[in-house]
Amino acid sequence: MARYLESKCKLCRRDGVKLFLKGDRCYSDKCAIEKRNYPPGEHGHARFSRRSGYRLQLREKQKLRRMYILLERQFRGYYDRAVKMKGVTGANLLKLLETRLDNMVFRMGFAPSRETSRQLVLHKHFAVNGKLVDRPSFQLRPGDRVSVREKSMNLLVIEEALKKYGSRGTVPYVTVDVTKREGVYVEEPTREMIPVPIEENVIVELYSK
Numbered sequence: 584m585a586r587y588l589e590s591k592c593k594l595c596r597r598d599g600v601k602l603f604l605k606g607d608r609c610y611s612d613k614c615a616i617e618k619r620n621y622p623p624g625e626h627g628h629a630r631f632s633r634r635s636g637y638r639l640q641l642r643e644k645q646k647l648r649r650m651y652i653l654l655e656r657q658f659r660g661y662y663d664r665a666v667k668m669k670g671v672t673g674a675n676l677l678k679l680l681e682t683r684l685d686n687m688v689f690r691m692g693f694a695p696s697r698e699t700s701r702q703l704v705l706h707k708h709f710a711v712n713g714k715l716v717d718r719p720s721f722q723l724r725p726g727d728r729v730s731v732r733e734k735s736m737n738l739l740v741i742e743e744a745l746k747k748y749g750s751r752g753t754v755p756y757v758t759v760d761v762t763k764r765e766g767v768y769v770e771e772p773t774r775e776m777i778p779v780p781i782e783e784n785v786i787v788e789l790y791s792k
Contacts, residue, residue: 636785636788637789639782639785640785640788640789643782643783643785643789644658644786644790646781647676647680647779647781647783647786650697650781651683651686652698652701653680657720661676661679661680662676662787662790664679671774672787673774673783673784673786673787674773674774674783676786676787677774677777677779677781677783678771678772678777679722681772681777682722682723682768683719683720683722683723684704684709684711684716684719684720684721684722684723685697685700685701685704685719687723687729687757687766687768688700688703688704688709688729690754690757691729691748691759691766692744692748692751692753692761692766693709693729693731693741693744693745693764693766694740694741694744695743699740699744700719701719703738703740704717704718704721705717705719707732708731708732708735708738709729709730709731709732709735710729710730710731710732711723711727711728712727712728713730715732723768724768725769725770725771726767726768726769727767727768728765728766728768729765729766729767729768730763730764730766731764731765736764745761745764752778754772754776754777754778755769755776756768756769756770756772756776757769
């Protein structure tokens with residue numbers, strides 16, 4: 584699978600918003616957006632006065648795709664599924680991305696970033712409803728319980744992440760028992776509940792052309 588190997592901070596600077604790709608660093612004054620809030624490169628300081636509709640649509644799509652660490656083909660697959668669902672396509676897309684197992688592990692505070700949570704899932708540190716799941720894209724349903732496996736209870740990265748649970752913000756559609764190392768996906772979120780600074784309607788416009 585293709586991987587992005589350059590500085591992740593450049594992605595945040597390119598999109599002009601925190602994508603929270605570096606864990607704790609994103610919440611500190613070391614964050615690149617706090618230091619250099621302009622695009623990377625020789626002409627990064629230049630501000631373009633003309634912002635076309637297509638450019639805005641593309642930037643929003645890239646922001647959302649990078650935030651959830653997806654390749655273009657994967658992202659398009661989620662969009663196609665969202666179109667077939669009942670309701671608003673943009674909101675459906677966000678719900679599908681939010682209910683991925685790797686994202687829920689991140690939302691429940693078991694990992695400092697989505698990239699770390701994906702690695703933890705791949706290395707078989709989590710179970711869903713008591714059954715081992717090592718597929719980051721596994722889709723959760725309301726009522727599903729995510730727990731750290733017995734052998735991984737004392738894993739340092741999970742312990743350190745849980746110590747800071749709540750300080751990075753929480754979402755109302757999950758509950759977490761830090762002591763038991765488990766969380767529950769309580770209910771399907773509405774668009775207002777999902778803390779993602781994205782104009783999803785312009786992404787729908789981009790793919791609808």
